[in-house]
Amino acid sequence: MTEIIIGRKGTQKTPISDPTVSREHCKVTDNGDGTFTIENLSQTGTKIDGRDIIRAKATLNSRIQLGQSFSAMLVELIGNTQKADTSQVSSKVQQPTQSQHQEVKTYNISHLRRVWEDFNRINVEKAEEQRMINLKRTGFGIFTMCAVPANFLLGPIGLAGLGYALTGIGVLGNIYSFVGMRNAETAEERQRRQDRFDDAWVCPNPACGRTLLAKNYKLLIRNYQSCPYCKCKYVE
DSSP states (O other): OOOOSSTTTSSOOOOOOOTTTTTEEEEEEEOSSSOEEEOOOTOOOOOTTTTTEEEEEEEEEETTEETTTTEEEEHHOOOOHHHHHHHHHHHHHHHHHHHHTSSOOOOOOOHHHHHHHHHHHHHHHHHHHHHHHHHHHHHHHHHHHHHHHHHHHHGGGOOHHHHHHHHHHHHHHHHHHHHHHHTOOOOOHHHHHHHHHHHHHHHOOTTOOOOOOOOSSHHHHHHOOOOOOOEEEOOO
């Protein structure tokens, strides 16, 4: 069964340079019946014909979207693999018997806990920063809107200055929120942070180094006791 990794550092036929595409963005498996199974490997997501997927079937004519802007027909990315698959049947049948006698290596993955915790901590911090910015913008916006009727109501009793002061505070608050928005993480910074995680979130076997399928450490230790690529064993 042929497997192809699609991404900026993938094994697909057509090179990809789009910065919103991860190094190893998705995995394509040839089912041998004219269909392909596509599995998303990236935090930025994969779509088949406009539909978000985690794991789904596709054909060579399916349109694949990776990240925010890159899209192409599957056949453009991997070519027509059907002939190549049938010509290599005999060699694939012999491979299992050759690998049966190879020693299975074991690697410790406890360092990946720190990789995931650092990445997840920053994600939570950035999400909390954005939430606070949104709350401040909403609060100061409401404050400014309330100052307008305050000017109208307080004017007749000689307190119009208080209403103007409230308006000024609201305007300054909105300016403060705008500055906070400018200091927020940009899409390029977020993608660079994602790339650093992708570079570290790999099989610890130096001869493999492929991106791990699990999206966090908890899923890794729960569902994967070995690498699906090199078959090495994982221990904590």
